[in-house]
Amino acid sequence: MTGSAREEILSRVRAAVAGAEAPAVPRGYRREVEASASQLLELLADRLRDYRAEVVPVPDDDAAIAQVLADQLTERGLRSVVAPQAVARAWLAGPAGGEAVQVVVDDGTLTWQDLDGVDAVVTGAALAIAETGVVVLDGDAWCGRRAVSLVPDLHLCVVRGRQVVGLPTEAVSRLQPTRPQTWIAGPSATSDIELDRVEGVHGPRTLVVLLAG
Amino acid sequence: MSAAFLGMPRRRLPETGFSPVQGKRPFPEAASAALSDPVLRRNLGHATGVIRRKRASVVGELPDWEELRSAGAAIKAETMARLPELLEQLEANVTAAGGVVHWARDAAEANAIVTDLVRATGEREVVKVKSMATQEIGLNEHLAAEGITALETDLAELIVQLAEDHPSHILVPAIHFSRTEIREIFARRMPGVDPDLTSEPRRLAMAARAFLRERFLRAKVGISGANFAIAETGTLTVVESEGNGRMCLTLPETLISVVGIEKVLPRWQDLEVFLQLLPRSSTGERMNPYTTLWTGTRAAHEGGDGPRAFHLVLLDNGRTDVLADEVGRSALHCIRCSACLNVCPVYERTGGHSYGSVYPGPIGAILSPQLTGITGDSVNDSLPYASSLCGACYDVCPVKIDIPSILVDLRARHVEAAQQASRVPSAEAVAMAAAAYVMKDEKRFAAVTGSMRLGRPLLRDGQLRGPLSSVMTGWSRARDVPAPPRETFRQWWSHRERHDGAASERGGP
Ligand code: SF4
Numbered sequence: 001m002t003g004s005a006r007e008e009i010l011s012r013v014r015a016a017v018a019g020a021e022a023p024a025v026p027r028g029y030r031r032e033v034e035a036s037a038s039q040l041l042e043l044l045a046d047r048l049r050d051y052r053a054e055v056v057p058v059p060d061d062d063a064a065i066a067q068v069l070a071d072q073l074t075e076r077g078l079r080s081v082v083a084p085q086a087v088a089r090a091w092l093a094g095p096a097g098g099e100a101v102q103v104v105v106d107d108g109t110l111t112w113q114d115l116d117g118v119d120a121v122v123t124g125a126a127l128a129i130a131e132t133g134v135v136v137l138d139g140d141a142w143c144g145r146r147a148v149s150l151v152p153d154l155h156l157c158v159v160r161g162r163q164v165v166g167l168p169t170e171a172v173s174r175l176q177p178t179r180p181q182t183w184i185a186g187p188s189a190t191s192d193i194e195l196d197r198v199e200g201v202h203g204p205r206t207l208v209v210l211l212a213g
Numbered sequence: 214m215s216a217a218f219l220g221m222p223r224r225r226l227p228e229t230g231f232s233p234v235q236g237k238r239p240f241p242e243a244a245s246a247a248l249s250d251p252v253l254r255r256n257l258g259h260a261t262g263v264i265r266r267k268r269a270s271v272v273g274e275l276p277d278w279e280e281l282r283s284a285g286a287a288i289k290a291e292t293m294a295r296l297p298e299l300l301e302q303l304e305a306n307v308t309a310a311g312g313v314v315h316w317a318r319d320a321a322e323a324n325a326i327v328t329d330l331v332r333a334t335g336e337r338e339v340v341k342v343k344s345m346a347t348q349e350i351g352l353n354e355h356l357a358a359e360g361i362t363a364l365e366t367d368l369a370e371l372i373v374q375l376a377e378d379h380p381s382h383i384l385v386p387a388i389h390f391s392r393t394e395i396r397e398i399f400a401r402r403m404p405g406v407d408p409d410l411t412s413e414p415r416r417l418a419m420a421a422r423a424f425l426r427e428r429f430l431r432a433k434v435g436i437s438g439a440n441f442a443i444a445e446t447g448t449l450t451v452v453e454s455e456g457n458g459r460m461c462l463t464l465p466e467t468l469i470s471v472v473g474i475e476k477v478l479p480r481w482q483d484l485e486v487f488l489q490l491l492p493r494s495s496t497g498e499r500m501n502p503y504t505t506l507w508t509g510t511r512a513a514h515e516g517g518d519g520p521r522a523f524h525l526v527l528l529d530n531g532r533t534d535v536l537a538d539e540v541g542r543s544a545l546h547c548i549r550c551s552a553c554l555n556v557c558p559v560y561e562r563t564g565g566h567s568y569g570s571v572y573p574g575p576i577g578a579i580l581s582p583q584l585t586g587i588t589g590d591s592v593n594d595s596l597p598y599a600s601s602l603c604g605a606c607y608d609v610c611p612v613k614i615d616i617p618s619i620l621v622d623l624r625a626r627h628v629e630a631a632q633q634a635s636r637v638p639s640a641e642a643v644a645m646a647a648a649a650y651v652m653k654d655e656k657r658f659a660a661v662t663g664s665m666r667l668g669r670p671l672l673r674d675g676q677l678r679g680p681l682s683s684v685m686t687g688w689s690r691a692r693d694v695p696a697p698p699r700e701t702f703r704q705w706w707s708h709r710e711r712h713d714g715a716a717s718e719r720g721g722p
Contacts, residue, residue: 021294030277134500140516168488168489169485177446182459188454190369
């Protein structure tokens with residue numbers, strides 16, 4: 001009966017709004033902020049920390065990123081890490097791939113149970129928004145499938161300086177709408193019990209952002 | 214003639230079966246029960262106070278908040294005016310991305326569609342992310358009757374579901390339970406729970422994590438609503454905090470989203486407005502922890518990321534009736550942020566359950582009666598009177614819904630409906646019409662409320678006397694403060710807000 005429901009709803013909507021004028025949308029809000037790259041990085045770091053993410057500044061080159069990742073993984077005593085192919089190749093092939101940490105490359109066949117058995121995930125990002133302390137993943141070769149950055153308990157996310165924008169408006173105009181996206185602002189959280197904030201419910205309980213710039 | 218009916222209709226009405234948007238008792242009756250529960254009032258007072266302060270602090274950070282509100286209001290008005298074409302565009306784009314679009318005229322039709330879709334997968338258990346639309350149609354109850362278990366995965370919704378209770382707030386639905394009560398609920402009702410569970414919030418949250426993880430990993434069907442649906446691209450958005458939304462939207466092979474027809478937005482670009490307005494108004498955060506955006510099925514993406522099957526159920530369920538009213542229409546602009554609940558002096562004292570609908574507070578007072586229809590003798594007819602018209606809701610609404618004006622208009626419509634049906638004595642109808650006339654105009658109303666304040670010495674036996682002051686009597690009687698305050702609500706509110714202190718520590722929803 002869906003066909004007739006469709007017609008009936010649409011004709012009711014048409015009748016209901018007949019003659020209604022669509023107003024012009026005033027877009028007088030800020031479209032960009034004037035800030036240097038280093039100011040944006042600083043603001044992003046500040047906002048991320050405010051949301052209880054850990055922020056680790058790194059020089060913006062692959063060797064340095066790989067080294068810091070390796071240190072992070074071993075310091076935290078993590079035994080396995082999953083990553084999309086591009087990330088594994090660029091940042092996890094060297095020191096991180098030593099004996100201590102097993103690197104699992106997501107080739108698209110890992111099951112949810114497989115992912116649940118891995119200690120951490122490393123991804124890149126599509127971009128980050130300084131003012132709201134947000135990292136956006138969009139499923140590209142660096143961000144990986146959404147499940148990969150969701151199921152493991154610790155998420156290490158590498159953001160490069162040129163990926164940082166000031167405002168949500170800038171992010172929306174840069175992003176490609178139909179890509180599957182996850183906007184992340186700190187680790188998962190709940191305040192459902194007497195408004196007491198608890199970090200880490202179902203999503204990764206720890207979010208570490210490596211800010212390369 | 215008693216004055217009480219004027220401020221608030223008190224007629225007892227025939228019950229018409231269970232409806233998630235209509236309670237069994239008129240507001241004043243339901244409210245007086247809540248008012249006699251000091252623990253509930255204290256919890257609510259604390260919760261709304263904390264969220265109010267957080268909201269004020271993050272809204273105050275933005276120099277262009279008013280511009281964002283104006284844009285949000287205009288986009289919503291544009292959406293309503295162009296709704297027929299936008300719905301068709303949304304349908305075309307979702308379909309092109311591999312999704313299937315279904316249309317449901319009412320709750321029964323939507324429930325039947327979802328039931329059939331779940332049945333077709335052969336599954337008997339589904340995971341759900343909190344959604345007002347599915348609460349509105351009573352989906353969980355319907356699925357249960359059909360032998361399908363719908364598991365709520367939002368922590369508060371899980372608490373409420375395990376307690377076999379109803380949510381009391383849009384954003385923090387379990388705010389009426391203390392940690393000790395939640396510990397009891399988990400200990401008794403959560404299968405496999407650690408018997409040594411304490412009432413520490415972290416321990417409780419981890420118990421929920423452990424309980425749900427296995428179920429997320431094995432779930433084959435996920436059910437959600439959506440905060441926004443972009444006509445231009447066919448993209449849906451869910452805004453959340455805990456990651457249960459990501460789980461439900463990412464892991465199951467089949468995803469079913471039940472979405473009110475008013476949730477559509479014209480353009481991708483419009484998200485730049487709403488993804489700023491919603492989190493700051495709702496949880497008082499610059500941004501909520503997780504926002505998921507997806508378009509169709511995995512077949513539409515090179516990376517193969519997305520559900521194998523995606524179904525969008527577009528829901529009317531009374532919305533086209535609301536849309537047909539030029540004044541009431543803007544109730545459909547609501548983005549369910551719950552800011553109006555947290556500033557409402559009436560909500561703060563009576564709690565969500567008093568409204569009898571899944572939509573409580575000021576937005577519930579204008580949306581619920583319009584969804585069920587103002588008949589002159591419906592239980593929901595009392596909701597537009599559940600307000601002091603102080604205007605705080607309008608001031609915080611991110612899409613500038615003029616809730617006080619709609620309340621006044623609905624009161625007038627109720628009086629008219631009651632007159633037409635000749636269900637009330639004419640004297641009452643005349644008095645109510647007079648009240649409605651007064652309240653329809655802001656200046657006239659200010660004059661009345663002002664006179665109420667000045668009229669304080671005119672109290673007799675603790676009750677107000679006189680035709681105009683009786684506008685407020687139904688309400689003041691249901692509250693535990695029988696006399697009008699020395700200040701108007703608005704004056705009192707602004708004083709109180711100042712005494713509330715500085716912004717609290719940042720927290721989640
Ligand atoms: S009416 Fe406005 S303030 Fe209230 S929940 Fe809806 S959008 Fe938020």
